[in-house]
Amino acid sequence: MSNAGSDFATARDGARLSYRLVPGSGSGRIVLVHSLAMDKTFWDATVKALEGTASVLTFDCRGHGRSDKPEGPYSVEQFADDIADLMDHVGWPSAIVAGASMGGCVSLAFAGRHSGRVAGLGLFDTTAWYGENAPAAWAERAEKARNEGLSALVGFQKTRWFGDAFREANPAVVDQAVGVFLANDLPAYAATCAMLGAADLRAFLPGFTFPCEIRVGSQDYATPPDMARYLADNIRGARIEVMDGVRHFSPLEVPERIAAALKDLLA
Numbered sequence: 499m500s501n502a503g504s505d506f507a508t509a510r511d512g513a514r515l516s517y518r519l520v521p522g523s524g525s526g527r528i529v530l531v532h533s534l535a536m537d538k539t540f541w542d543a544t545v546k547a548l549e550g551t552a553s554v555l556t557f558d559c560r561g562h563g564r565s566d567k568p569e570g571p572y573s574v575e576q577f578a579d580d581i582a583d584l585m586d587h588v589g590w591p592s593a594i595v596a597g598a599s600m601g602g603c604v605s606l607a608f609a610g611r612h613s614g615r616v617a618g619l620g621l622f623d624t625t626a627w628y629g630e631n632a633p634a635a636w637a638e639r640a641e642k643a644r645n646e647g648l649s650a651l652v653g654f655q656k657t658r659w660f661g662d663a664f665r666e667a668n669p670a671v672v673d674q675a676v677g678v679f680l681a682n683d684l685p686a687y688a689a690t691c692a693m694l695g696a697a698d699l700r701a702f703l704p705g706f707t708f709p710c711e712i713r714v715g716s717q718d719y720a721t722p723p724d725m726a727r728y729l730a731d732n733i734r735g736a737r738i739e740v741m742d743g744v745r746h747f748s749p750l751e752v753p754e755r756i757a758a759a760l761k762d763l764l765a
Contacts, residue, residue: 504538504564507557507587509580516564517557519588520545526552526764527593527617529581531601533747534690535648535679537563540598544749547757552764555593557584559604561686563678570689574697578607585615594763596620596711598749598756599721600690603697610702618763619710619733622756623718623746625725626699626732636695640688648680648687655679658720659747671750703732710736711759715744715751737762 504518518538528548532540538556545554558565559577581604585593592615597605602624609616628636643651656665656672665672710733714726723740730738741748741755749756 507584509560509583511568511576513560513566513568513580515557515560515566515580515584517555517584517588520554520556522548522550522552522554524552524764527555527590528552528760528764529555529557529585529590529593529595531577531581531595531597531604532556532559532562533599533601533623534694535562535682535687536675537678539674539678541749543753544756544760547754548760549757551761552594555584555588555590559600559690561683561690567683567686570685570692572689572693574603574607574693574699575611577604577693578611581608582612582615591615592617594618594620594760596622596760596763597624598622599624599746600694602721603694603699606699606702607697609706609708610699613705613708616708618708619706620756620760620763621710621712621726621729622759623714623721623726623748624729625721626703626729627697628694632697633692633695636691640691643687643691644684648682648684652676652679659745660751661715661717661743661745663743664745664751675747675750700732703729704734706733709763711763712736712738713748713756713759714738714740715746715748716740716742717745718748720746
């Protein structure tokens, strides 16, 4: 996976956002939003599995990858407005917007703030709210990273991200994800953790009227199936699939199944 061929757009507050636009056949347009501490390369396998069926915009969220890392605090609303600014930059009035984990929270925020620009919503391994104890839990993770370095979190993250059999069979994919994780800027990582701890998108869900596809791994301990079921129960007409044996990083574990969900939204 590589960042080759990426360009930059400028958000409304002046932050530069690194993005990559992969053209496809037909009029379909998809924006993909990556997980915490990953970057746009998180979607490479999914984009490949889409086989050019739509034009796909991937980008590094602020604080991540090659995008600017302004001082916090950050908010999911700010990240959502970044998507609107990116879509303006490439000339897209609307698109299917989909995200994994953090990217799902950001996609929900975008759908709430810019609903007229959403042609469909893909929610993978994600939640609208991490729960009552979320601010403290996310602050603890950020503090551990600050005190001991990101490498202190790698063992914990690998077992959350990937199933045991997948880790053993696909060391290159695991190593790539770990490499991206370790390259993160610590203050930006901490600010993003605080953002997720504070995020609560539940109030938006009943107002969504666009098609929605929800996918979650049966072994996802970070955003368990019950969180996905809450989304499905509160978004009218949403379709959910619990993927047996999959953990938290389904776009890396089963990219063809995530691409199939996106194709369902295109249809």
